[in-house]
Amino acid sequence: MNVIDVFQVSKSFRGTRAVHDLSFGMAQGEIFGMVGPNGAGKTTTLRMLMDIIRPDSGEIEIFGQSIEEQTKNRIGYLPEERGLYKKNTVLESLVYLGALKGVSSSQAKERAAELLERVGMVQHKDKKVEELSRGMGQIIQLIVTILHNPELIVLDEPFAGLDPVNTELLKGFILEQRDQGKSIILSTHMMNQIEELCDRVLMINKGEAVLYGSLIEIKSRFRSNSVFLKCDSIPEELPGVVGRKEHAKYTELFLDQHTQPSQIIATLINSGVTLERFEISTPSLNEIFIKVAKGG
Amino acid sequence: MKKTLIIIRYEFKQILKKKTFIVATLAIPLLLFLGYGIYQGVEHWREPGAPAEKKIGYVDNVGAFTEYTRQDDITFIPYTNGEEAREALVACEVAEYFIIPSDYLSSGLITRYIIENEFEVPDDVWRGIEDFLLSNLLGDEVSSELLERAKVPMGLNTIQLDESGEIASEQDAASRYVLPIVFGLLFAFAILFSSGYLLQSVTEEKENRVIEVLLSSVSSSQLLVGKVLGLGTAGLLQIAVWFIAIWIFIRIASVNIPFLSELSITASVFAWGIVYFILGYLLFAAYYAAVGSLCSTAKEAHSLSGIIVLPAMLPLWLNFFIIGNPEGAFARALTLFPLSAPIAAMMRISRDSLAAWEIALSIIILVASAILTIWIASKLFRVFLLMYGKKPGLREIVRCVREA
Numbered sequence: 095m096n097v098i099d100v101f102q103v104s105k106s107f108r109g110t111r112a113v114h115d116l117s118f119g120m121a122q123g124e125i126f127g128m129v130g131p132n133g134a135g136k137t138t139t140l141r142m143l144m145d146i147i148r149p150d151s152g153e154i155e156i157f158g159q160s161i162e163e164q165t166k167n168r169i170g171y172l173p174e175e176r177g178l179y180k181k182n183t184v185l186e187s188l189v190y191l192g193a194l195k196g197v198s199s200s201q202a203k204e205r206a207a208e209l210l211e212r213v214g215m216v217q218h219k220d221k222k223v224e225e226l227s228r229g230m231g232q233i234i235q236l237i238v239t240i241l242h243n244p245e246l247i248v249l250d251e252p253f254a255g256l257d258p259v260n261t262e263l264l265k266g267f268i269l270e271q272r273d274q275g276k277s278i279i280l281s282t283h284m285m286n287q288i289e290e291l292c293d294r295v296l297m298i299n300k301g302e303a304v305l306y307g308s309l310i311e312i313k314s315r316f317r318s319n320s321v322f323l324k325c326d327s328i329p330e331e332l333p334g335v336v337g338r339k340e341h342a343k344y345t346e347l348f349l350d351q352h353t354q355p356s357q358i359i360a361t362l363i364n365s366g367v368t369l370e371r372f373e374i375s376t377p378s379l380n381e382i383f384i385k386v387a388k389g390g
Numbered sequence: 391m392k393k394t395l396i397i398i399r400y401e402f403k404q405i406l407k408k409k410t411f412i413v414a415t416l417a418i419p420l421l422l423f424l425g426y427g428i429y430q431g432v433e434h435w436r437e438p439g440a441p442a443e444k445k446i447g448y449v450d451n452v453g454a455f456t457e458y459t460r461q462d463d464i465t466f467i468p469y470t471n472g473e474e475a476r477e478a479l480v481a482c483e484v485a486e487y488f489i490i491p492s493d494y495l496s497s498g499l500i501t502r503y504i505i506e507n508e509f510e511v512p513d514d515v516w517r518g519i520e521d522f523l524l525s526n527l528l529g530d531e532v533s534s535e536l537l538e539r540a541k542v543p544m545g546l547n548t549i550q551l552d553e554s555g556e557i558a559s560e561q562d563a564a565s566r567y568v569l570p571i572v573f574g575l576l577f578a579f580a581i582l583f584s585s586g587y588l589l590q591s592v593t594e595e596k597e598n599r600v601i602e603v604l605l606s607s608v609s610s611s612q613l614l615v616g617k618v619l620g621l622g623t624a625g626l627l628q629i630a631v632w633f634i635a636i637w638i639f640i641r642i643a644s645v646n647i648p649f650l651s652e653l654s655i656t657a658s659v660f661a662w663g664i665v666y667f668i669l670g671y672l673l674f675a676a677y678y679a680a681v682g683s684l685c686s687t688a689k690e691a692h693s694l695s696g697i698i699v700l701p702a703m704l705p706l707w708l709n710f711f712i713i714g715n716p717e718g719a720f721a722r723a724l725t726l727f728p729l730s731a732p733i734a735a736m737m738r739i740s741r742d743s744l745a746a747w748e749i750a751l752s753i754i755i756l757v758a759s760a761i762l763t764i765w766i767a768s769k770l771f772r773v774f775l776l777m778y779g780k781k782p783g784l785r786e787i788v789r790c791v792r793e794a
Contacts, residue, residue: 196392
């Protein structure tokens with residue numbers, strides 16, 4: 095059973111199309127990446143998942159059924175727009191927002207203590223939120239998201255505004271949650287984060303899905319049949335090579351359809367050149383996106 | 391349902407922590423009792439406890455004022471001439487003295503000599519001298535009963551009748567104005583305060599972006615209901631504190647301030663007060679919730695929120711028409727118009743001038759408009775709560791309500 099199933103969902107605001115005919119599914123226990131530029135419709139999609147806004151058409155199922163009050167208790171949501179009650183203390187905020195997820199006050203305090211300990215912020219628990227630094231506020235927000243031990247975690251641009259230390263902390267959290275069997279959906283415009291963490295991705299642009307599948311599959315699909323090469327001298331004639339392009343620190347060789355990179359390396363070694371670098375080119379998600387967005 | 395209760399409790403607790411709420415709630419009782427304390431203090435200072443014995447000297451040039459030298463706490467001491475009396479005054483044997491001239495019977499004039507500053511002749515001295523003179527003038531001629539009556543010829547008791555000749559329910563012109571205005575004002579305060587807090591709480595959550603976190607746990611209508619009821623309970627508590635304070639104040643203070651005994655808060659006034667407060671509050675709160683959801687910042691919300699304060703306050707500004715003619719067309723219209731109804735109705739109920747059918751009709755209208763406003767507010771709440779930036783235009787709001 096999928097954790098999330100989205101069927102042909104569309105949503106417009108004030109006549110502007112935000113999401114159009116979007117369908118995807120997310121399996122239990124995976125880290126699912128949603129990528130796309132700003133304004134692609136990622137946040138709108140996540141808000142529809144959370145039943146914060148309703149789609150104009152289409153169906154959304156979470157845990158195999160349409161969302162209801164009880165379902166919300168099983169989901170942790172980190173919105174893109176972070177927000178906490180400024181005048182309340184950290185613990186008060188955690189207890190109240192936990193209560194709204196069905197966590198009792200004593201449970202919430204216990205779990206809050208555990209998570210604050212984990213991020214080294216126990217000493218701040220009685221501070222007002224407005225006294226915290228921006229980064230600390232973000233960590234508290236993350237704790238709010240997972241305080242009730244949700245099965246599905248929805249993170250909207252979780253890395254925005256985090257310093258490198260906290261970025262690592264967050265990545266650790268995400269992987270740890272996955273290892274505990276949680277499902278995580280992660281939306282970001284930072285493609286490199288997706289590459290590092292996600293199993294499968296959905297790429298959306300202008301409200302429509304442009305790519306959807308496992309990261310490995312997508313990458314191999316977009317692999318141009320080429321190799322990067324750096325050596326003392328490249329032979330003029332290489333069988334199977336149909337073109338070459340000089341980059342600053344290496345040369346890219348384009349292969350014909352019948353030639354495998356292993357054949358090229360064999361030829362090179364036989365010809366006695368000293369190899370410094372040999373790499374099968376895989377395009378970054380970023381490059382794939384740009385290619386797809388341009389209509390490739 | 392459970393989550394709505396959690397929100398109600400949270401909002402209620404949050405507002406109880408607010409200094410402005412605490413100050414506003416306690417200010418009315420404090421001011422009342424402080425005012426009473428000052429009044430008592432002043433009274434006490436004017437008539438210090440058991441009035442001290444006072445000695446007043448006099449010189450009788452007529453020769454008819456020799457008896458009744460004791461009037462209440464004043465002892466009158468005769469002196470043979472002015473010189474003697476003056477020496478006694480300087481020697482502090484008497485507090486003052488007066489001279490009854492020989493032509494007193496025809497002129498009625500006496501001359502009083504004092505040594506301490508005074509603003510006016512003290513009441514007790516005035517009355518004492520008067521009684522002393524009167525007693526001596528009439529003492530031999532009339533019975534002691536008649537003498538007493540001559541000293542205090544009347545205690546006046548005025549009774550006002552209504553058009554049918556029955557004794558009117560209220561007998562004091564001042565009390566007729568006091569209760570309606572006090573009630574109207576308190577009502578306006580309580581309703582506007584608590585619905586104002588609602589506006590503040592919505593815009594605050596919108597501004598600090600908590601709203602989306604909340605909406606990931608509860609629906610927008612749970613949030614709306616929770617806020618409205620939580621803050622409404624606080625408002626109810628506030629107005630109950632005020633009512634009870636006024637009631638206690640009247641009970642205590644009417645012993646010393648006779649005019650207050652004319653005022654009474656009956657159980658029915660109290661009960662209707664609660665009903666009108668709840669309905670009025672729901673109407674205003676729903677409107678403020680809608681305004682809050684439409685605006686991105688508290689500042690923006692301010693101007694829109696002011697619009698309905700005007701009609702609500704109308705009964706207070708034009709209180710003369712309502713109190714002066716509580717059954718007139720104007721008073722009736724304001725009682726039925728939903729925005730002014732709570733305050734106008736309270737002003738009239740406190741004067742007992744609201745017919746049963748009027749109460750029924752005004753409550754039906756109020757309930758209907760409260761339901762309509764809450765319905766619209768919940769639609770707008772859902773759609774606009776997460777929208778920031780430009781305030782939607784009227785056309786867009788109407789479209790959104792129609793589509794929903």
